[in-house]
Amino acid sequence: MKRLLLLLAVAACVLAQPPSTNARRLQGRAVCATAPADTQVLGWNAASACWTPIGTVAAWKSYTIPYTDAAFKAAATAVSVVVFQLPAKGAIEGIRLKHSVAFAGTGITSVTCSLGDGTSHTAYAPAFDVFQAVSNTAQAWDGGAYSTTAAAHNVTARCTANVNFGNGSATVLTAGSLDLHVQWAVLP
Secondary structure, three states: OHHHHHHHHHHHHHHOOOOOOOOOEEOOEEEOOOOOOOOEEEEEEOOOOEEEEEEEOOEEEEEEEEOOOHHHHOOOOEEEEEEEEEOOOEEEEEEEEEEEEEEEEOOOOOEEEEEEOOOOOOOOEEEEEOOOOOOOOOEEEEEEEEOOOOOOEEEEEEEEEOOOOEOOOOEOEEEEEEEEEEEEEEOO
């Protein structure tokens, strides 16, 4: 009999549908209907008398720029690649530039990449040598809570080389991958 009861109890747990989780109140106060976006947090809004999405929690996000990116086909020694758009009131808190594959190609003897805001190529991180051999210590870190403007704007990687990256339709690069790790948040 005990086995039958145990079996029935286990079956009931397995077959039971979990109740829908829906927090309509926190600390006895209403939660606004507006759903938060990725990494946003709730904050009290006295004007609407409810908890509402505000700012974001700073989170590390990763971006990769491979040598096959279309920008490297340009007949130029410097190219810019938009990495992401920093939202209005966004603040960058930390940056790590590291290459997982060294940049190489016909006639290439030097490649550096920096991170900027589209106006200043080094607004967020100075030039980092991505031509050097890859190692655990070949990386650049930059930190601090800052943004160049309160308006939304593109965060852009700027790469320069000793020769043109391409001829307008093809790249001279044969290898290379820049990995960017950026911690950022949107202020309330």
